Amino acid sequence: MFSLQGLLVLLMSITHLSQAHLIPHFRSNATEQEVIAPGPIITRRASPSNSVFAHFMVGFTANYSVSSWENDIALAKAKGIDAFALNLGPDSWQATQVSNAYTAAMNQGFQMFLSFDMTAWPCQASSDANPIRQFISGYSGHPQQVNIDGKMLISTFSGESCPFGTGDVNTGWFNTVKANLPPTYFVPALFVDPATFGGYSAIDGVFNWNGAWPMSNDDINFAGDQPWINGLGGRTYMAGVSPWFFTHYGPNSFNKNWIYRADDWLWATRWEQLIQNRDQVAFAEVITWNDYSESHYVGAIDGVQPNSQSWTNGFDHQGWLDLMSYYITAYKTGIYPTITKDRVFLWGRLYPAAADSPDPVPRPNNWQWTQDYLWAVVLMQSPGSVTLSCDANSQTFNVGAGLSKLKLPLTTSCSVSSKIVRNSVTTVQFSPPGFNFNTTPPSYNFNAFVAASPP
Ligand SMILES: *[C@@H]1O[C@H](CO)[C@@H](O)[C@H](O)[C@H]1NC(C)=O
Ligand SMILES: *[C@@H]1O[C@H](CO)[C@@H](O)[C@H](O)[C@H]1NC(C)=O
Numbered sequence: 388m389f390s391l392q393g394l395l396v397l398l399m400s401i402t403h404l405s406q407a408h409l410i411p412h413f414r415s416n417a418t419e420q421e422v423i424a425p426g427p428i429i430t431r432r433a434s435p436s437n438s439v440f441a442h443f444m445v446g447f448t449a450n451y452s453v454s455s456w457e458n459d460i461a462l463a464k465a466k467g468i469d470a471f472a473l474n475l476g477p478d479s480w481q482a483t484q485v486s487n488a489y490t491a492a493m494n495q496g497f498q499m500f501l502s503f504d505m506t507a508w509p510c511q512a513s514s515d516a517n518p519i520r521q522f523i524s525g526y527s528g529h530p531q532q533v534n535i536d537g538k539m540l541i542s543t544f545s546g547e548s549c550p551f552g553t554g555d556v557n558t559g560w561f562n563t564v565k566a567n568l569p570p571t572y573f574v575p576a577l578f579v580d581p582a583t584f585g586g587y588s589a590i591d592g593v594f595n596w597n598g599a600w601p602m603s604n605d606d607i608n609f610a611g612d613q614p615w616i617n618g619l620g621g622r623t624y625m626a627g628v629s630p631w632f633f634t635h636y637g638p639n640s641f642n643k644n645w646i647y648r649a650d651d652w653l654w655a656t657r658w659e660q661l662i663q664n665r666d667q668v669a670f671a672e673v674i675t676w677n678d679y680s681e682s683h684y685v686g687a688i689d690g691v692q693p694n695s696q697s698w699t700n701g702f703d704h705q706g707w708l709d710l711m712s713y714y715i716t717a718y719k720t721g722i723y724p725t726i727t728k729d730r731v732f733l734w735g736r737l738y739p740a741a742a743d744s745p746d747p748v749p750r751p752n753n754w755q756w757t758q759d760y761l762w763a764v765v766l767m768q769s770p771g772s773v774t775l776s777c778d779a780n781s782q783t784f785n786v787g788a789g790l791s792k793l794k795l796p797l798t799t800s801c802s803v804s805s806k807i808v809r810n811s812v813t814t815v816q817f818s819p820p821g822f823n824f825n826t827t828p829p830s831y832n833f834n835a836f837v838a839a840s841p842p
Contacts, residue, residue, distance in 0.1 A: 421791075422786060422787040422788070422789045422790065422791050423659065423723055423789050423790040423791075424723070424787070424788060424789035425722075425723045425724060425725045425726060425788070425789055426722060426723055427721055427722045427723075428662055428663060428665075428717060428721055428722065428723060431665075431666040431721075432665065432666060432721070433624075433665060433666055433667060433668055433669040434669065435535050435536060435623065435669050435670075436669070437665055437668070437669065437670070437671070437718055437719050438469045438470070438533075438669070438670050438671075438719075439467060439468055439469055439670070439671045439672075439673065439715050439718065439719070440468065440469060440470050440471065440472045440500075440533075440625075440670060440671070440672045440673070441463055441468045441470075441471055441472065441672065441673040441675065441676040441685070441686075442471075442472050442474055442502065442672055442673065442674050442675040442676060442678070443459075443471040443472060443473055443474060443488075443675065443676045443677055444474050444675065444676075444677050444678050444690075445473050445474060445475045445476070445481045445484050445485060445488070446474070446475070446476055446478075446481065446504075446693075447677055447678075447679065447690035447691055447692065447693060448484045448677075448690050448691070449480060449484075449690075449691045450690070450691055451484055451487060451690065452487070453487045453490050453491050453494070454491075455689060456484075456487050456488050456490075456491030456492075457491045457494055457495055458687070458689070459471075459676065459677075459686055459687070459689070460491055460492060460495040460497045461495055462686060462687065462705075462708070463497070463676065463686065464495065464496075464497050465712075466708045466709070466711060466712040466715065467711070467712050467715035467716060467719070468673065468676075468715075469498060469533075470497065470498035470499055470500060470533045471488065471492075471497075471498075471499055471500075471676065472500055472501075472502040472542050472672060473485055473488055473499055473500065473501055473502055474502045474504050474544055474675075475501060475502070475503060475504060475522075476504050476507035476508065477507060477508050477509075477518060482522075485499075485501070485522075485526075489526065489529055489531050489532075492531035493530060493531050497531065498531050498532065498533045499526075499531055499532065499533065500532065500533040500539070500540040500541065500542060501522055501523070501526060501541055501542070502541075502542040502543060502544060502576075503519055503522075503541075503542075503543045503544075503546070504543070504544045504545070505543050505544060505545040505546035505548075505549055505575075506544065506545050510546065510548075510549030510550075510551055510559070510563075511549070511550065511551070511552070512551070512552050513551055513552025513553070513562070514552070515549075515551055515552070516551045516552075516559075516562055516563040519563055519564070520563060520564075520568060523539065523541060523564060523568055523569075523571060524568065524569070526539070527539050527568070527569040527571075528569065534572070535572040535591075535623070536572065537570065538570040538571055538572035538591070539569060539570065539571045539572060540571075540572045540574065541564055541571050541572065541573050541574070541575075542573075542574050542575055542576065542594055542625075543575035543576055543577075543594075544576050544596065545575075545576060545577070545578060546560065546575050546576075546577060547577040547578050547579045549563075551563050556587075557586060557587050557588060557589050558589075560573065560575070560587075560589040560590070561588070561589040564589065565589055572591045572592075572623075573589060573590050573591050573592075574590070574591060574592040574593060574594055574623055574625050574670070575590060575593065575594060576593070576594040576595070576596040577590070577593060578596070578597070581593075581614045581615045581617070581618030581619075582614065582618055583618070584615075584618035584619055584620070584622075585618070585620065590622065591622055591623055592619065592622045592623025592624060592625055592669070592670075593615060593618075593619060593622070593623075593624065593625065594625040594627065594670075594672060595612060595615050595624070595625065595626055595627055596627050596674065597627070598611060598612055598615065598626055598627045599626075599627030599628055599629035599657065599674045600629060600632055600647035600648065600649065600653065601647065601648050601653075602647070603648075603756075604648060604753075604755070604756040605648070606650075606651050606653075606656065607653055607656055607657050607660065608660075609660040609663070609664055612624070612626060612660075612664070612667075612668075616667050623669045623670065624667060624668055624669060624670075625668075625669065625670040625671070625672055626661050626668045626670070626671050626672070627671075627672055627674050628654075628657045628658060628661060628671050628672070628673055628674065629649075629653070629654070629657070629673070629674040629675070629683045630649065630653065630654035630683060630685065630704070630707050630734075630835070630837075631649045631653070631654070631682050631683050631704075631834070631835050632646055632647035632649060632681055632682060632683055633645075633646045633681070633682040633698065633751060633832075633833040633834050633835075634680055634681045634682065634751070635695075635697070635698050635748055635751055635830075635831065635832070635833070636680075636694070636748070637747065637748035637749070640694065640748075644748060644749065644751045644752060645751045645752035645753050646751050646752070646753045646754060646756065646757060646833050647753065647756075648753070648756040648757060649757070649835070650756070650757050650758055650760065650762075651762075652762050652764060652792045652794075654707060654710065654711075654734075655710065655714070655764050655790075655792055656792075658671075658711070658714035658717075658718065659714070661718055662714065662717045662718045662721075662723075665718055665721060671718060673685060673711070677689075677690055679692045679693065679695040679699045680692075680693045680695045682695075682698060682699070682702075682833075682834045682835070684699075684704055685704050685705065685707050685708055685711065686704075686705070687703070687705060688700070688703060697830060697832070698830070698832045698833075698834045699834065701821065702834045702835065702836060702837070703837065704835065704837045705837070705839075706732060706733070706734070706819075706837040706838045706839035707732070707734070707837050707839070708839075709730065709732070709839055709842060710732045710764055710839070713766065713790070723789070723790070726766045726767065726768050726788070726789065726790075727768070728766075728768065728842065729765070729766065729767055729768055729771070729807045729809075729814045729815050729840075730765065730766040730815070730839065730840050730842070731763060731764075731765050731773070731805045731807065731815055731817050731839070731840040732763065732764040732765070732766075732837075732838075732839045732840075733761060733762070733763050733775075733803060733805060733817075733819060733822065733837070733838045733839070734761075734762050734835045734836065734837040734838070735759075735760060735761045735762050735797065735803075735824075735835060735836060736757070736759070736832075736833055736834070736835065736836070737822075737823065737824055737825055737828075737832070737836050738824070738825055738826070738828035738831075738832065738833075739759050739797075739798075739826055739828070740754050740755070740757050740758070740759060740833070741754075742826055742827065742828050743828075744827075744828040744829065744830055744831050745829075745830075746828075746829075746830040746831045748830075748831065749831070750831045751831060751833055754831075754833070757833070758796075759796065759797045759798065759824075760794045760795065760796055760797060761775060761777060761794060761795040761796075761797055761803055761824075762792075762794055763775055763792070763793040763794065763795070763805065764790060764791070764792050764793075765786060765790070765791050765793065765807065766789075766790055767786055767787065767788050767789060767790075767791065767807070768788065768814075769788045769809065770785070770786065770787045770788055770809070771785075771786065771807055771808060771809035771810075771814070772784065772785050772786070772807070772808050772809070773786055773791075773793060773805070773806070773807050774805065774806045774807075774808070775793055775794075775795040775803075775805050776795070776803070776804045776805065777795060777797055777799075777801035777802065777803050777804075777824055778799075778801035778802060779801075780795065780796075780797070780798070780799070780801060781795075782795055797824045799824075799826060800823070800824060800825050800826050800827075801823070801824050802818070802822065802823050802824075803818070803819065803822040803823070803824065803838075804816075804817065804818035804819075805817045805818075805840070815840050817838070817840040819836075819838030821836065822836050822838055
């Protein structure tokens with residue numbers, strides 16, 4: 388998210404979430420983690436049944452045509468995403484793009500739902516409900532609209548301070564999304580203490596935005612989700628899942644300059660936790676498809692960037708998509724798929740976290756939470772050896788069939804490469820162009836360089 392108000396909301400929510408995160412965590416020092424073999428994990432599904440959405444910033448699509456939307460949709464659909472959550476603000480051009488999105492979804496056999504960005508919509512007066520209600524009426528019954536139990540799915544970013552002219556937030560939202568409208572299924576991202584969910588009768592579930600990252604210098608842990616699930620009392624839990632977080636706006640800009648900790652294979656570990664608990668996690672929402680401002684985009688960089696070029700250009704993240712797709716299959720079916728080809732997924736920062744840079748925007752807050760590693764996930768058809776290298780710095784790991792997580796410390800300027808060898812035969816030799824670690828950073832760019840060996 389991107390507005391100043393959004394920043395305040397996030398800061399407030401950090402406070403809330405750190406309370407939820409008091410459960411002890413640990414940081415793993417393991418170089419090689421346990422192998423996840425193909426096969427069943429947990430066969431009980433959630434109800435409603437497990438679906439995967441991706442958060443999509445309509446605000447960065449000013450130059451989109453219907454066919455631009457179709458490109459994103461075709462890619463997302465091929466990787467197992469069921470729908471885009473259209474994060475929208477009140478600008479009239481955004482309404483046009485929402486219309487284009489639904490049209491493209493119709494052309495491509497895909498689905499959409501509205502996610503009102505309440506850091507952008509006014510919501511104090513009762514009349515502030517009108518434009519939101521018009522959107523809901525307008526897309527209700529649309530053939531590409533996501534419906535849950537026959538009700539139109541509606542979400543938000545934030546909205547916990549929206550009384551809409553009533554004395555309280557729950558009544559305000561009831562009047563806005565439920566009263567005298569076609570049936571809606573309301574799953575907002577409220578930044579409130581989950582122990583208070585009992586007071587929100589207007590919600591059918593909650594989207595745990597900040598659950599996508601550890602809010603401290605720890606590994607992600609599903610124990611942080613449990614208070615949300617408990618607070619919902621059987622209503623629908625939508626978990627956030629994200630590969631990364633880095634935003635770098637200086638004091639003269641949005642003054643928003645920090646990281647969340649994505650070390651220890653956050654993208655993989657978080658998915659594994661949602662899969663392990665898939666009977667309690669009805670929906671997973673990928674954060675995000677296209678938010679360049681916070682470096683957690685997984686789609687192509689094809690929109691109008693919010694002055695994020697300096698850390699986004701040259702940092703394509705689509706290498707994360709096939710790994711996501713592998714996990715999505717397991718999340719939806721309860722079975723880790725059979726691996727039909729050896730694959731290597733590599734990511735990491737290109738610069739040491741502690742190295743100085745002439746960048747006029749300071750080093751991002753929380754920079755001490757990350758260590759200098761090449762992060763790797765391998766999918767192995769059968770046991771073999773995996774070598775991770777950065778020039779002369781090289782380690783070889785014997786790994787079993789299935790998915791394994793590996794890492795290599797990065798200390799000197801070097802170029803990353805990898806290979807898989809089985810019975811003296813090299814099955815993968817992968818040296819991604821541009822994956823160069825550099826100890827003299829031109830800027831404090833903590834974005835991830837991402838690469839995947841060919842499918
Ligand atoms: C991990 O390594 C650090 C530094 O070597 C050490 O201080 C810490 O105790 C280790 N943690 C675990 C869980 O082994
Ligand atoms: C939109 O504009 C950006 C910045 O100029 C450009 O990189 C991108 O390709 C454009 N996208 C489309 C769909 O035209």
